[in-house]
Amino acid sequence: MTSLAPPALRRSSTEASTGGRSGSVSWLAVPAFLMFVAFGIVPLIGVLVLSFTQWDGIGDIHPAGFDSWRTVLSDPALVHALWVTFLIMALSWAFQTPLSLLIGVYLATQTRYREILAVIYFVPLLLSSAALAITYKALLDPNFGLGAGLGIPLLQQDWLGRDNLALGVLVFVVSWQFIPFHSLIYQSGVRQIPKAMYEAAEIDGAGRLRQFFSITLPQLKYTIITSSTLMVVGSLTFFDLIFVLTGGGPGDATRALALDMYKRGFQANLMGPASAIAVILVLVGLALALLLRRLGGKDASESQMEGV
Amino acid sequence: MTTTLSTPPDQATRPRAPHRPVLGGRRRRFNLPAGVAGLIWLAIVLIPLYWILITSLKTQANYFLSNPFALPTEPTLDNYRMVIEADFVRYFVNSVIVTAGAVLPAVAISFMAAYAIVRGGHRSRFLRGVNSLFLMGLAIPLQAVIIPVFLIIIRLRMYDTLMAIILPSIAFAIPLSVLVLSNFIRDVPRELFESMRMDGASEWGTLRHLALPLVRPALVTVIIYNGLSIWNGFLLPLVLTQSPTQRTLPLALWTFQGQYSINVPAVLASVVLTTLPILAVYVLGRRQLLSGLTAGFSK
Numbered sequence: 076m077t078s079l080a081p082p083a084l085r086r087s088s089t090e091a092s093t094g095g096r097s098g099s100v101s102w103l104a105v106p107a108f109l110m111f112v113a114f115g116i117v118p119l120i121g122v123l124v125l126s127f128t129q130w131d132g133i134g135d136i137h138p139a140g141f142d143s144w145r146t147v148l149s150d151p152a153l154v155h156a157l158w159v160t161f162l163i164m165a166l167s168w169a170f171q172t173p174l175s176l177l178i179g180v181y182l183a184t185q186t187r188y189r190e191i192l193a194v195i196y197f198v199p200l201l202l203s204s205a206a207l208a209i210t211y212k213a214l215l216d217p218n219f220g221l222g223a224g225l226g227i228p229l230l231q232q233d234w235l236g237r238d239n240l241a242l243g244v245l246v247f248v249v250s251w252q253f254i255p256f257h258s259l260i261y262q263s264g265v266r267q268i269p270k271a272m273y274e275a276a277e278i279d280g281a282g283r284l285r286q287f288f289s290i291t292l293p294q295l296k297y298t299i300i301t302s303s304t305l306m307v308v309g310s311l312t313f314f315d316l317i318f319v320l321t322g323g324g325p326g327d328a329t330r331a332l333a334l335d336m337y338k339r340g341f342q343a344n345l346m347g348p349a350s351a352i353a354v355i356l357v358l359v360g361l362a363l364a365l366l367l368r369r370l371g372g373k374d375a376s377e378s379q380m381e382g383v
Numbered sequence: 384m385t386t387t388l389s390t391p392p393d394q395a396t397r398p399r400a401p402h403r404p405v406l407g408g409r410r411r412r413f414n415l416p417a418g419v420a421g422l423i424w425l426a427i428v429l430i431p432l433y434w435i436l437i438t439s440l441k442t443q444a445n446y447f448l449s450n451p452f453a454l455p456t457e458p459t460l461d462n463y464r465m466v467i468e469a470d471f472v473r474y475f476v477n478s479v480i481v482t483a484g485a486v487l488p489a490v491a492i493s494f495m496a497a498y499a500i501v502r503g504g505h506r507s508r509f510l511r512g513v514n515s516l517f518l519m520g521l522a523i524p525l526q527a528v529i530i531p532v533f534l535i536i537i538r539l540r541m542y543d544t545l546m547a548i549i550l551p552s553i554a555f556a557i558p559l560s561v562l563v564l565s566n567f568i569r570d571v572p573r574e575l576f577e578s579m580r581m582d583g584a585s586e587w588g589t590l591r592h593l594a595l596p597l598v599r600p601a602l603v604t605v606i607i608y609n610g611l612s613i614w615n616g617f618l619l620p621l622v623l624t625q626s627p628t629q630r631t632l633p634l635a636l637w638t639f640q641g642q643y644s645i646n647v648p649a650v651l652a653s654v655v656l657t658t659l660p661i662l663a664v665y666v667l668g669r670r671q672l673l674s675g676l677t678a679g680f681s682k
Contacts, residue, residue, distance in 0.1 A: 104499040225450070
């Protein structure tokens with residue numbers, strides 16, 4: 076966060092640099108640097124290189140020029156995967172944001188049981204995506220699941236067997252896991268709003284609804300951007316959940332970008348096209364992060380940090 | 384929530400006190416839609432959790448016959464015994480090895496890097512570069528680089544070993560850990576560093592005797608956060624291992640579910656068993672985790 080270093084820090088730097096051992100700190104960063112280069116940066120370059128090769132995952136790697144790119148870009152499956160990714164992203168954002176906001180407001184005003192509520196709300200975040208997917212698969216099974224057990228026909232649908240339902244289930248499961256987390260983010264955002272603003276509004280005769288839209292919502296601008304960034308960029312990486320819950324199905328209805336890459340690479344053994352998809356995944360992620368950063372006018376790294 | 388406690392008292396209480404009646408009124412009325420949403424969602428969170436727990440204690444026959452929300456008529460631990468006998472202990476040990484083997488070195492080297500970046504970042508171009516590299520690294524999704532990682536692991540002849548999972552896990556834990564830790568080290572008053580220097584302490588000594596004790600809460604946060612994501616990690620074990628002896632818990636869950644999908648109580652018992660250790664850690668380190676997760680929200 077170099078750009079955000081407080082001025083005080085920069086000023087004192089001149090004083091500190093009088094010490095002769097200035098170079099002696101750098102070595103402390105070397106292990107982390109080497110480790111990250113080896114398994115983060117080299118693979119990032121590697122994936123671009125591999126997208127211009129042909130490799131089945133076992134044998135030799137041959138250069139193949141633009142073959143993979145031509146295959147991938149002319150394949151309607153790519154457009155479909157992008158569309159599914161976008162749908163999951165947009166729907167889970169649209170479902171989670173208003174609910175998280177409401178629950179966050181609730182948590183912020185609820186002082187007595189806040190601690191207990193926070194504990195319970197947090198539990199879904201502890202489950203692995205695999206555990207979560209398995210649980211919901213059992214819960215929604217049309218023959219042995221909740222609907223059959225309760226005898227309610229409405230719940231007895233083939234949840235994971237129909238295109239739109241499967242997508243809806245996916246969005247719900249994602250929300251089940253992450254709404255609590257985003258509510259906690261909103262909760263701390265709401266608690267930062269000066270109480271005096273509400274008092275002033277009250278004196279001016281503003282109603283509750285007006286207060287919400289004129290004070291709470293605008294004051295939460297950065298919180299909303301932070302939370303949305305985490306949701307949107309995070310939704311690109313839903314792999315485990317989709318893989319275990321639907322396997323991309325029914326048909327290709329939930330075959331999002333990350334899953335498409337995995338299936339091409341590790342199931343169809345076409346590492347070249349899979350690498351091209353991976354490059355697209357990186358580009359989409361970067362573009363979204365930059366877009367949201369521009370929207371907020373705030374350093375992306377800062378919003379990343381806030382969410383964490 | 385620990386953030387609750389850490390809000391400056393003047394902000395939390397002072398303006399409120401003289402106007403309590405006004406605010407109380409505002410609150411009570413404003414609560415309604417939010418309160419309804421909050422409570423409904425609480426039920427939505429709790430119902431599946433309750434269902435997992437009670438179902439894991441039912442026999443398979445009882446599961447098919449009874450109301451899904453009814454308590455088991457004869458609670459049984461047979462499902463748990465079955466899961467444990469299905470080599471659960473081995474997968475558990477594998478997960479412990481991978482998690483501990485990745486988190487501890489990752490946090491140690493991240494702490495060293497964070498210290499170096501805060502202490503020397505203004506003088507050394509190398510350190511500034513490293514810092515920007517890690518910030519950029521935050522945006523790299525693991526999925527996107529899994530194919531080259533797979534290739535590297537094969538070339539290192541580590542395919543199908545636990546080490547294959549550990550090494551990339553360390554690398555991908557670094558950027559966030561450095562970010563969180565360096566923010567905490569920045570909060571250490573400069574005078575303390577100066578006085579350590581006056582006393583002739585080396586940088587390593589300062590790191591160990593000054594920075595380490597002062598950022599301990601942040602270290603716990605980072606350890607728990609990384610531990611959680613590595614413990615629950617699915618993609619790396621899926622891609623980088625293949626034999627049952629190298630399976631970690633999430634992968635074992637998935638294969639177990641494939642084998643026993645009809646035996647819902649047993650599948651849910653496996654879900655409970657894999658989650659219990661995290662739950663225990665969460666209960667122990669909850670305060671620090673939550674405060675760490677929402678740290679940086681003071682703006």
